Amino acid sequence: MSAQDAYLVVRDFAPEPENIFQMPCHYLLYAEQGAMTLEADGKRWTLPPARAALIAAGEPVRITLPQRVRACSALFAPSFAPRPPAILSVFEMPPLARELLFALRGIGESDPLDPYNEALFRALIAVIWRISQRPSLAMMPVPRTEGLRRALTLMQARLGESLRFDELAGEVAMSPRSLARRFMGEIGLTWREAQRRMRMIRAIEMMAEGERAVADIALCVGYSSLSAFNAAFRAFTGQTPTEFRKGLRLSS
Known part of the structure:
Protein backbone atom coordinates (compact mmCIF):
# COMPACT_ATOMS: atom_id res chain seq x y z
CA MET A 1 0.00 0.00 0.00
CA SER A 2 1.09 3.61 -0.57
CA ALA A 3 2.53 5.45 2.43
CA GLN A 4 -0.11 8.15 1.96
CA ASP A 5 -3.17 5.89 1.96
CA ALA A 6 -3.65 6.10 5.74
CA TYR A 7 -1.55 7.49 8.58
CA LEU A 8 -1.70 9.13 12.01
CA VAL A 9 -0.68 12.58 13.21
CA VAL A 10 -0.42 13.51 16.91
CA ARG A 11 -0.09 17.26 17.39
CA ASP A 12 -0.52 20.02 19.99
CA PHE A 13 -2.46 23.10 18.89
CA ALA A 14 -2.23 26.50 20.60
CA PRO A 15 -5.44 28.49 21.18
CA GLU A 16 -6.59 30.12 17.93
CA PRO A 17 -9.57 32.17 16.72
CA GLU A 18 -11.88 30.79 14.06
CA ASN A 19 -10.08 29.38 11.00
CA ILE A 20 -11.10 27.48 7.89
CA PHE A 21 -9.80 23.91 7.89
CA GLN A 22 -9.79 21.87 4.67
CA MET A 23 -7.90 18.70 3.83
CA PRO A 24 -7.56 16.55 0.69
CA CYS A 25 -8.03 13.43 2.85
CA HIS A 26 -10.92 12.16 4.95
CA TYR A 27 -9.99 13.23 8.47
CA LEU A 28 -10.70 11.62 11.83
CA LEU A 29 -10.01 14.22 14.52
CA TYR A 30 -9.82 13.04 18.14
CA ALA A 31 -9.15 15.59 20.89
CA GLU A 32 -7.11 13.77 23.54
CA GLN A 33 -6.84 16.91 25.68
CA GLY A 34 -8.69 20.23 25.53
CA ALA A 35 -11.80 21.15 23.58
CA MET A 36 -12.63 22.91 20.32
CA THR A 37 -15.64 23.91 18.25
CA LEU A 38 -16.29 22.93 14.64
CA GLU A 39 -18.86 24.29 12.20
CA ALA A 40 -20.03 23.03 8.81
CA ASP A 41 -23.25 22.48 6.91
CA GLY A 42 -25.22 24.82 9.18
CA LYS A 43 -24.22 23.00 12.41
CA ARG A 44 -21.82 23.89 15.20
CA TRP A 45 -20.34 21.13 17.36
CA THR A 46 -18.33 21.00 20.56
CA LEU A 47 -15.46 18.53 20.54
CA PRO A 48 -14.10 17.72 24.03
CA PRO A 49 -12.11 14.60 24.90
CA ALA A 50 -14.07 11.35 24.50
CA ARG A 51 -15.54 12.69 21.27
CA ALA A 52 -14.22 12.57 17.72
CA ALA A 53 -15.07 14.28 14.45
CA LEU A 54 -15.09 12.79 10.97
CA ILE A 55 -14.53 15.36 8.22
CA ALA A 56 -14.99 14.60 4.54
CA ALA A 57 -12.11 15.29 2.15
CA GLY A 58 -12.15 18.67 0.42
CA GLU A 59 -14.88 20.15 2.63
CA PRO A 60 -14.24 23.45 4.47
CA VAL A 61 -14.87 23.32 8.22
CA ARG A 62 -14.64 26.28 10.62
CA ILE A 63 -12.56 25.39 13.68
CA THR A 64 -12.09 27.48 16.82
CA LEU A 65 -9.58 26.57 19.54
CA PRO A 66 -10.45 28.44 22.75
CA GLN A 67 -7.81 26.46 24.66
CA ARG A 68 -4.73 24.34 23.99
CA VAL A 69 -5.63 21.03 22.34
CA ARG A 70 -3.74 17.79 21.81
CA ALA A 71 -5.26 15.96 18.87
CA CYS A 72 -4.68 12.51 17.46
CA SER A 73 -5.82 12.41 13.84
CA ALA A 74 -6.11 9.63 11.30
CA LEU A 75 -6.03 10.63 7.65
CA PHE A 76 -7.41 8.46 4.86
CA ALA A 77 -6.97 8.94 1.12
CA PRO A 78 -10.33 9.05 -0.72
CA SER A 79 -9.13 6.06 -2.74
CA PHE A 80 -8.57 4.09 0.50
CA ALA A 81 -11.77 4.90 2.44
CA PRO A 82 -15.34 5.59 1.28
CA ARG A 83 -16.74 9.09 1.54
CA PRO A 84 -18.12 9.77 5.06
CA PRO A 85 -21.90 9.90 5.48
CA ALA A 86 -21.79 13.67 6.21
CA ILE A 87 -19.47 16.64 5.64
CA LEU A 88 -18.89 16.79 9.39
CA SER A 89 -20.07 14.43 12.11
CA VAL A 90 -19.15 14.54 15.82
CA PHE A 91 -19.78 11.47 17.95
CA GLU A 92 -18.81 9.61 21.11
CA MET A 93 -15.48 7.87 20.52
CA PRO A 94 -16.01 4.11 21.05
CA PRO A 95 -13.38 2.26 23.14
CA LEU A 96 -12.53 -0.02 20.20
CA ALA A 97 -11.67 2.99 18.01
CA ARG A 98 -9.48 4.45 20.79
CA GLU A 99 -7.60 1.18 21.07
CA LEU A 100 -7.11 1.03 17.30
CA LEU A 101 -5.68 4.58 17.32
CA PHE A 102 -3.36 3.58 20.14
CA ALA A 103 -2.20 0.51 18.22
CA LEU A 104 -1.54 2.61 15.10
CA ARG A 105 0.39 5.35 16.89
CA GLY A 106 3.70 5.89 15.17
CA ILE A 107 2.41 5.14 11.65
CA GLY A 108 3.26 8.46 9.98
CA GLU A 109 2.85 9.79 6.46
CA SER A 110 6.17 8.37 5.27
CA ASP A 111 5.68 4.92 6.78
CA PRO A 112 4.55 2.18 4.38
CA LEU A 113 1.56 0.13 5.43
CA ASP A 114 2.25 -3.53 6.00
CA PRO A 115 -0.73 -5.94 5.83
CA TYR A 116 -1.20 -5.87 9.62
CA ASN A 117 -1.44 -2.08 9.90
CA GLU A 118 -3.58 -1.87 6.79
CA ALA A 119 -6.02 -4.28 8.45
CA LEU A 120 -6.07 -2.10 11.58
CA PHE A 121 -6.80 1.01 9.54
CA ARG A 122 -9.61 -0.75 7.70
CA ALA A 123 -11.06 -1.90 11.02
CA LEU A 124 -10.90 1.70 12.26
CA ILE A 125 -12.76 2.85 9.13
CA ALA A 126 -15.47 0.25 9.69
CA VAL A 127 -16.01 1.35 13.30
CA ILE A 128 -15.85 5.10 12.70
CA TRP A 129 -17.95 5.21 9.53
CA ARG A 130 -20.68 3.26 11.31
CA ILE A 131 -20.69 5.29 14.56
CA SER A 132 -20.56 8.61 12.64
CA GLN A 133 -24.11 7.92 11.46
CA ARG A 134 -25.23 8.48 15.08
CA PRO A 135 -23.82 11.96 15.81
CA SER A 136 -23.69 13.57 19.23
CA LEU A 137 -26.50 15.83 20.43
CA ALA A 138 -23.97 18.48 21.55
CA MET A 139 -24.63 20.56 18.45
CA MET A 140 -26.17 23.98 17.85
CA PRO A 141 -27.76 24.82 14.50
CA VAL A 142 -26.21 27.94 12.94
Whole structure:
Protein backbone atom coordinates (compact mmCIF):
# COMPACT_ATOMS: atom_id res chain seq x y z
CA MET A 1 0.00 0.00 0.00
CA SER A 2 1.09 3.61 -0.57
CA ALA A 3 2.53 5.45 2.43
CA GLN A 4 -0.11 8.15 1.96
CA ASP A 5 -3.17 5.89 1.96
CA ALA A 6 -3.65 6.10 5.74
CA TYR A 7 -1.55 7.49 8.58
CA LEU A 8 -1.70 9.13 12.01
CA VAL A 9 -0.68 12.58 13.21
CA VAL A 10 -0.42 13.51 16.91
CA ARG A 11 -0.09 17.26 17.39
CA ASP A 12 -0.52 20.02 19.99
CA PHE A 13 -2.46 23.10 18.89
CA ALA A 14 -2.23 26.50 20.60
CA PRO A 15 -5.44 28.49 21.18
CA GLU A 16 -6.59 30.12 17.93
CA PRO A 17 -9.57 32.17 16.72
CA GLU A 18 -11.88 30.79 14.06
CA ASN A 19 -10.08 29.38 11.00
CA ILE A 20 -11.10 27.48 7.89
CA PHE A 21 -9.80 23.91 7.89
CA GLN A 22 -9.79 21.87 4.67
CA MET A 23 -7.90 18.70 3.83
CA PRO A 24 -7.56 16.55 0.69
CA CYS A 25 -8.03 13.43 2.85
CA HIS A 26 -10.92 12.16 4.95
CA TYR A 27 -9.99 13.23 8.47
CA LEU A 28 -10.70 11.62 11.83
CA LEU A 29 -10.01 14.22 14.52
CA TYR A 30 -9.82 13.04 18.14
CA ALA A 31 -9.15 15.59 20.89
CA GLU A 32 -7.11 13.77 23.54
CA GLN A 33 -6.84 16.91 25.68
CA GLY A 34 -8.69 20.23 25.53
CA ALA A 35 -11.80 21.15 23.58
CA MET A 36 -12.63 22.91 20.32
CA THR A 37 -15.64 23.91 18.25
CA LEU A 38 -16.29 22.93 14.64
CA GLU A 39 -18.86 24.29 12.20
CA ALA A 40 -20.03 23.03 8.81
CA ASP A 41 -23.25 22.48 6.91
CA GLY A 42 -25.22 24.82 9.18
CA LYS A 43 -24.22 23.00 12.41
CA ARG A 44 -21.82 23.89 15.20
CA TRP A 45 -20.34 21.13 17.36
CA THR A 46 -18.33 21.00 20.56
CA LEU A 47 -15.46 18.53 20.54
CA PRO A 48 -14.10 17.72 24.03
CA PRO A 49 -12.11 14.60 24.90
CA ALA A 50 -14.07 11.35 24.50
CA ARG A 51 -15.54 12.69 21.27
CA ALA A 52 -14.22 12.57 17.72
CA ALA A 53 -15.07 14.28 14.45
CA LEU A 54 -15.09 12.79 10.97
CA ILE A 55 -14.53 15.36 8.22
CA ALA A 56 -14.99 14.60 4.54
CA ALA A 57 -12.11 15.29 2.15
CA GLY A 58 -12.15 18.67 0.42
CA GLU A 59 -14.88 20.15 2.63
CA PRO A 60 -14.24 23.45 4.47
CA VAL A 61 -14.87 23.32 8.22
CA ARG A 62 -14.64 26.28 10.62
CA ILE A 63 -12.56 25.39 13.68
CA THR A 64 -12.09 27.48 16.82
CA LEU A 65 -9.58 26.57 19.54
CA PRO A 66 -10.45 28.44 22.75
CA GLN A 67 -7.81 26.46 24.66
CA ARG A 68 -4.73 24.34 23.99
CA VAL A 69 -5.63 21.03 22.34
CA ARG A 70 -3.74 17.79 21.81
CA ALA A 71 -5.26 15.96 18.87
CA CYS A 72 -4.68 12.51 17.46
CA SER A 73 -5.82 12.41 13.84
CA ALA A 74 -6.11 9.63 11.30
CA LEU A 75 -6.03 10.63 7.65
CA PHE A 76 -7.41 8.46 4.86
CA ALA A 77 -6.97 8.94 1.12
CA PRO A 78 -10.33 9.05 -0.72
CA SER A 79 -9.13 6.06 -2.74
CA PHE A 80 -8.57 4.09 0.50
CA ALA A 81 -11.77 4.90 2.44
CA PRO A 82 -15.34 5.59 1.28
CA ARG A 83 -16.74 9.09 1.54
CA PRO A 84 -18.12 9.77 5.06
CA PRO A 85 -21.90 9.90 5.48
CA ALA A 86 -21.79 13.67 6.21
CA ILE A 87 -19.47 16.64 5.64
CA LEU A 88 -18.89 16.79 9.39
CA SER A 89 -20.07 14.43 12.11
CA VAL A 90 -19.15 14.54 15.82
CA PHE A 91 -19.78 11.47 17.95
CA GLU A 92 -18.81 9.61 21.11
CA MET A 93 -15.48 7.87 20.52
CA PRO A 94 -16.01 4.11 21.05
CA PRO A 95 -13.38 2.26 23.14
CA LEU A 96 -12.53 -0.02 20.20
CA ALA A 97 -11.67 2.99 18.01
CA ARG A 98 -9.48 4.45 20.79
CA GLU A 99 -7.60 1.18 21.07
CA LEU A 100 -7.11 1.03 17.30
CA LEU A 101 -5.68 4.58 17.32
CA PHE A 102 -3.36 3.58 20.14
CA ALA A 103 -2.20 0.51 18.22
CA LEU A 104 -1.54 2.61 15.10
CA ARG A 105 0.39 5.35 16.89
CA GLY A 106 3.70 5.89 15.17
CA ILE A 107 2.41 5.14 11.65
CA GLY A 108 3.26 8.46 9.98
CA GLU A 109 2.85 9.79 6.46
CA SER A 110 6.17 8.37 5.27
CA ASP A 111 5.68 4.92 6.78
CA PRO A 112 4.55 2.18 4.38
CA LEU A 113 1.56 0.13 5.43
CA ASP A 114 2.25 -3.53 6.00
CA PRO A 115 -0.73 -5.94 5.83
CA TYR A 116 -1.20 -5.87 9.62
CA ASN A 117 -1.44 -2.08 9.90
CA GLU A 118 -3.58 -1.87 6.79
CA ALA A 119 -6.02 -4.28 8.45
CA LEU A 120 -6.07 -2.10 11.58
CA PHE A 121 -6.80 1.01 9.54
CA ARG A 122 -9.61 -0.75 7.70
CA ALA A 123 -11.06 -1.90 11.02
CA LEU A 124 -10.90 1.70 12.26
CA ILE A 125 -12.76 2.85 9.13
CA ALA A 126 -15.47 0.25 9.69
CA VAL A 127 -16.01 1.35 13.30
CA ILE A 128 -15.85 5.10 12.70
CA TRP A 129 -17.95 5.21 9.53
CA ARG A 130 -20.68 3.26 11.31
CA ILE A 131 -20.69 5.29 14.56
CA SER A 132 -20.56 8.61 12.64
CA GLN A 133 -24.11 7.92 11.46
CA ARG A 134 -25.23 8.48 15.08
CA PRO A 135 -23.82 11.96 15.81
CA SER A 136 -23.69 13.57 19.23
CA LEU A 137 -26.50 15.83 20.43
CA ALA A 138 -23.97 18.48 21.55
CA MET A 139 -24.63 20.56 18.45
CA MET A 140 -26.17 23.98 17.85
CA PRO A 141 -27.76 24.82 14.50
CA VAL A 142 -26.21 27.94 12.94
CA PRO A 143 -28.74 30.77 12.41
CA ARG A 144 -29.15 32.45 9.04
CA THR A 145 -29.94 36.03 10.10
CA GLU A 146 -27.98 38.61 12.04
CA GLY A 147 -30.84 39.19 14.49
CA LEU A 148 -30.91 35.59 15.67
CA ARG A 149 -27.11 35.41 15.71
CA ARG A 150 -27.10 38.41 18.09
CA ALA A 151 -29.75 36.77 20.25
CA LEU A 152 -27.75 33.53 20.54
CA THR A 153 -24.57 35.47 21.29
CA LEU A 154 -26.33 37.31 24.12
CA MET A 155 -27.74 34.05 25.46
CA GLN A 156 -24.28 32.48 25.39
CA ALA A 157 -22.79 35.41 27.30
CA ARG A 158 -25.54 35.24 29.93
CA LEU A 159 -26.02 31.51 30.44
CA GLY A 160 -25.64 31.87 34.18
CA GLU A 161 -28.29 34.57 34.46
CA SER A 162 -32.08 34.50 34.63
CA LEU A 163 -32.73 35.98 31.20
CA ARG A 164 -36.33 36.76 30.23
CA PHE A 165 -37.42 36.26 26.65
CA ASP A 166 -39.03 39.70 26.34
CA GLU A 167 -35.77 41.22 27.62
CA LEU A 168 -33.78 39.27 25.02
CA ALA A 169 -36.15 40.37 22.24
CA GLY A 170 -35.80 44.01 23.29
CA GLU A 171 -32.01 43.82 23.25
CA VAL A 172 -32.02 42.64 19.61
CA ALA A 173 -34.73 45.17 18.63
CA MET A 174 -37.37 42.56 17.80
CA SER A 175 -40.81 41.78 19.14
CA PRO A 176 -41.05 38.56 21.21
CA ARG A 177 -43.39 37.10 18.59
CA SER A 178 -40.98 37.82 15.73
CA LEU A 179 -38.01 36.46 17.66
CA ALA A 180 -39.91 33.29 18.57
CA ARG A 181 -40.64 32.74 14.86
CA ARG A 182 -36.95 33.21 14.06
CA PHE A 183 -35.95 30.55 16.56
CA MET A 184 -38.31 27.95 15.16
CA GLY A 185 -37.86 28.95 11.52
CA GLU A 186 -34.06 29.10 11.50
CA ILE A 187 -32.84 26.55 14.03
CA GLY A 188 -35.96 24.48 14.77
CA LEU A 189 -35.81 25.12 18.53
CA THR A 190 -37.76 27.26 20.93
CA TRP A 191 -35.66 29.77 22.82
CA ARG A 192 -35.94 27.65 25.97
CA GLU A 193 -34.77 24.56 24.10
CA ALA A 194 -31.88 26.55 22.60
CA GLN A 195 -30.94 27.92 26.03
CA ARG A 196 -31.02 24.44 27.58
CA ARG A 197 -28.86 23.02 24.81
CA MET A 198 -26.35 25.87 25.07
CA ARG A 199 -26.11 25.32 28.82
CA MET A 200 -25.44 21.61 28.38
CA ILE A 201 -22.84 22.21 25.68
CA ARG A 202 -21.05 24.77 27.89
CA ALA A 203 -21.16 22.33 30.81
CA ILE A 204 -19.53 19.67 28.64
CA GLU A 205 -16.79 22.14 27.63
CA MET A 206 -16.15 23.09 31.26
CA MET A 207 -15.81 19.46 32.26
CA ALA A 208 -13.19 19.03 29.54
CA GLU A 209 -11.27 22.09 30.75
CA GLY A 210 -10.37 20.75 34.20
CA GLU A 211 -11.50 19.43 37.56
CA ARG A 212 -14.02 22.12 38.48
CA ALA A 213 -16.72 20.84 40.82
CA VAL A 214 -19.98 19.80 39.16
CA ALA A 215 -21.92 22.09 41.53
CA ASP A 216 -19.84 25.08 40.37
CA ILE A 217 -20.41 24.18 36.73
CA ALA A 218 -24.15 23.92 37.35
CA LEU A 219 -24.20 27.44 38.82
CA CYS A 220 -22.09 28.86 35.98
CA VAL A 221 -24.53 27.60 33.35
CA GLY A 222 -27.63 28.83 35.13
CA TYR A 223 -28.81 26.03 37.44
CA SER A 224 -29.36 26.92 41.10
CA SER A 225 -30.32 23.30 41.88
CA LEU A 226 -27.73 20.56 41.45
CA SER A 227 -30.45 17.92 41.14
CA ALA A 228 -32.08 19.88 38.29
CA PHE A 229 -28.71 20.19 36.54
CA ASN A 230 -27.99 16.47 36.96
CA ALA A 231 -31.41 15.57 35.52
CA ALA A 232 -30.98 17.94 32.55
CA PHE A 233 -27.45 16.66 31.88
CA ARG A 234 -28.55 13.04 31.93
CA ALA A 235 -31.48 13.78 29.63
CA PHE A 236 -29.09 15.46 27.18
CA THR A 237 -26.11 13.07 27.25
CA GLY A 238 -27.55 9.82 28.59
CA GLN A 239 -25.03 9.97 31.46
CA THR A 240 -24.76 11.67 34.82
CA PRO A 241 -22.09 14.40 35.08
CA THR A 242 -19.96 12.03 37.17
CA GLU A 243 -20.20 9.25 34.57
CA PHE A 244 -19.42 11.70 31.76
CA ARG A 245 -16.37 13.06 33.59
CA LYS A 246 -15.11 9.53 34.22
CA GLY A 247 -15.25 8.93 30.46
CA LEU A 248 -13.14 12.05 29.89
CA ARG A 249 -10.49 10.77 32.29
CA LEU A 250 -10.38 7.35 30.67
CA SER A 251 -9.85 8.95 27.24
CA SER A 252 -6.94 11.15 28.30
